[in-house]
């Protein structure tokens with residue numbers, strides 16, 4: 001869902017990205033502060049002042065959300081996890097970790113850093129508001145708002161539903177207790193689903209009671225939590241099955257190959273339709289020139305298949321996305337998804353030694369699911 005985000009800054013080696021939905025919520029917060037919250041709390045400001053304070057507060061709110069995310073990210077980095085980016089979006093922020101935490105303690109520290117930071121910000125801005133009482137009403141108003149909203153953020157985030165920070169804290173505790181990351185994730189994503197359904201239900205009742213906006217907003221958050229909790233359970237299953245496997249171990253070394261001059265028609269007849277292959281390597285002796293896929297073939301009109309050699313229709317080697325043999329299988333699967341590829345060749349020392357297809361990885365996952373009881377019950381929870 002963060003596909004269309006764009007980068008605005010780079011802090012501590014982490015890309016800070018903004019998703020377009022962020023502008024919606026920023027505009028909404030600025031509007032409701034300027035037209036509702038501040039006019040209700042403070043009298044006799046001009047419209048311009050309400051808006052200046054409202055917009056400033058909305059921007060500072062998102063700055064504190066960013067600090068919350070940076071807290072997660074910096075603790076993660078200190079523990080040796082890669083944090084390529086932080087995305088700000090309609091529900092706040094999310095830190096993208098390069099891998100799952102490797103111990104319960106690590107997960108606990110990373111998860112707890114966020115709400116703890118929000119709490120510290122709430123206390124600091126709250127004290128600031130008290131100290132400045134009676135000097136500058138606008139500064140006091142901004143600080144008071146930040147204290148209030150950061151306290152709310154800290155509380156909301158420690159709700160024990162996955163993927164909220166509280167859900168991660170819950171998972172780290174369950175992990176410590178059971179010694180199993182998988183079982184702990186199942187517990188935390190199960191609770192996350194319950195929270196998701198709960199918010200959907202509460203939102204629906206508010207909606208029926210005439211609180212249209214609050215109702216829809218809660219349902220929206222509930223729906224988001226539900227999807228995220230299920231996604232985490234599904235990811236876990238993938239990681240569990242592929243854990244420890246490299247590209248070399250999930251690739252096929254006996255991939256079909258053709259010479260550059262083979263006509264498309266015979267490749268379609270013999271290999272694609274004949275053997276059910278979606279791609280063939282085009283090679284001359286030991287040298288791989290490219291890959292010919294079903295979509296490459298479909299780009300050529302059917303009546304030209306007989307006269308077109310493989311070399312003309314193939315995707316040449318320099319335009320193919322490849323992975324090296326030691327790449328973890330989980331990363332290969334992520335790559336296939338991100339680039340919308342059906343297959344990716346595997347290189348060793350610059351030589352193509354095999355091919356990984358999405359279909360085969362998925363079949364392998366399904367097989368593992370039917371054979372291992374642990375993975376099977378994980379799918380029941382998610």
Ligand SMILES: [Zn+2]
Pocket residue numbers: 068069072114115157165
């Ligand atoms: Zn957080």
